[in-house]
Amino acid sequence: MSLISTIKFYFSVYRRFIGRRVYIVFVLTAAVAIAEGLGITLLLPLIEAADAGGSTDREVSGVTAALTSFLDYVGIGSSMVGILLFIGVVFIGKGVLKFGEGAYMSYLKARLMVEIKGKMFDAYSTMDYGYYIERNTGHFINIINGQIGSFIGSFKTFKSFLSTIIMTVAYLSVAVLLAWRFALMALVVGVIILFLFRWLNEFVKDLSRKAAAEASELNKFLVQSLQGFKYLASTSEMSFLKNGIYGSIKKLSEYQYKKGLASSFTTAIKEPVSVLFLLFVIIIQVAVFDAPVAPIFVALILFHRGMQQVIGVQKEWQATLDNAGSLEMVIDEFNSVRSQQEPVGKIEVPKLSDSISFEDVSYAYNIDDGDVLKNIDLKIPVNQTVAFVGESGAGKSTLIDMLTLMLRPRLGEIYIDGVAGSDVERKSWRSQIGYVSQETVVFDDTVANNINLWKGDYENDPEVRERVCEAAEKAYALDFINELPDGFDTVVGDRGVRLSGGQRQRLFIARELFKMPNLLILDEATSALDSDSESFIQQSIDNLKGSMTVVIIAHRLSTIKNSDKIYVLDEGRVVEYGSYDELTVERNGRFREMVEMQSL
DSSP: OOHHHHHHHHHHHHHHHHTTHHHHHHHHHHHHHHHHHHHHHTHHHHHHHHHHTTOSSOOOOHHHHHHHHHHHHTTOTTOHHHHHHHHHHHHHHHHHHHHHHHHHHHHHHHHHHHHHHHHHHHHHHTBOHHHHHTSOHHHHHIIIIIIHHHHHHHHHHHHHHHHHHHHHHHHHHHHHHHOHHHHHHHHHHHHHHHHHTHHHHHHHHHHHHHHHHHHHHHHHHHHHHHHTHHHHHHTTOHHHHHHHHHHHHHHHHHHHHHHHHHHHHHHHHHHHHHHHHHHHHHHIIIIISOOOHHHHHHHHHHHHHHHHHHHHHHHHHHHHHHTHHHHHHHHHHHHHHHHTBOOOOSBOOOSOOSEEEEEEEEEOSSGGGOOSEEEEEEEEETTOEEEEEOSTTSSHHHHHHHHTTSSOOSEEEEEETTEEGGGBOHHHHHTTEEEEOSSOOOOSSBHHHHHHTTOSOTTTOHHHHHHHHHHHHHTTOHHHHHHSTTGGGOBOOGGGTTSOHHHHHHHHHHHHHHTOOSEEEEESTTTTSOHHHHHHHHHHHHHHBTTBEEEEEOSSGGGTTTOSEEEEEETTEEEEEEOHHHHHTOTTOHHHHHHHHTOO
């Protein structure tokens, strides 16, 4: 991609998120450059007057004549005091514009953060479940908290890059009026410098891409080490993850070091190149062209600023490329996740009133690996309790993911009250579901907020408090909650680390009962409970019969014995179904074999 194409691409990216406001900051930058150039140029009449030593025969330059006419027009005339005061006003104006530019830039950066992080999270919140399971947690954290920060940093450096170009053009344009040969040589030197630095720009851009990818890898290792901390520390296995973490850190440090070298090199040559160029041009102007001193003196100031800006263009572009990997990763991720949004569906299902049915449903995570569900036909009538059993890998959890419409059938269709799943408005359906999954989901907040999930004011609303306590009682969690230091106001820690496994599971169940769902899914819901707690929970589940639809996945016999219907899955197929009593009398049946082997 050429330089111009790259600049256009970057500009289009920023405009995509903050709109036309991006133009305003560049207008302010141009105004600052014009003000500074004008202020410096106004020194020329003063210098020429001093150089003339009071002589009236001294010929003035065309620029001086134009400036004198301008000063006469605004009523200042040739008064030295008036000119100095006017210069002061110009530079005060420049300061005000500079402040406005900086303030507006800060506003745009803040706005950009809100826009990109907000839109990225919105996209993540509605992404297809298949997209989610193909990536690790570290990837998403790296994008939101790491790469987007560098993305915003690239906007600052890109703005500085374009601002530097504007300043360079402004300085050199005024200088051209004073010494055109000077300007021509500066232009040639600037083009040569930018050409010579092309290899360095590509080097920095490549390092940026590698660093962004490695940051994602490091986040993956860090998340895994924290999530598995207890196990890794207890078994002294942390060292194996440390190797990966240290290796990733080492690579990132190498990339950072090399980028730092490139930046230091650009900074180091900035002043020497400017000074050598100025000395060379002064010699040519005075010795060869016998040019007057005053225009050269003012031009020196402008060209020194201009040459600093020329080198600055390279430096700022290099800094922009330093974040190029992050910008590209964020935009690629944003485009990818936007293209992998789950279907919206248009038909709302306000309340499950008839049944859920699977008709010849097949599903494969990867078509090359074959179907994990094969030609599934089943029906879950409203307000009945239905259980699914089978060995690990039989397809039970996948079936539940399809029931919640997280996954879509490869073949066949799922119907909810006769409406095809592909047409169902997802929120209207999922808001009816209570889901106690195998992995307990507990938030780092109070017990009360974990139960009501921030719906209502537990502290001040008696009705909310009553419902929270009722849900805790139904889940047989009330006794242990009352024994906690602050009861319902106790903060349970990250993923409920301050609670036992059984307490976390009962808290999870209480939350789903608080929702009063139409469909309650229990996926190994009592696996972490002791026998007494399991018996209590089973009694609570039995009490729900007839009042809501309950779907159970379990290995323990006690949790499915009273189900209205049991489906037996084996290698992705329904091989048997019926009530508990019906299935256990089948002499050669798979369910009876599982009962006898205690494989439930």
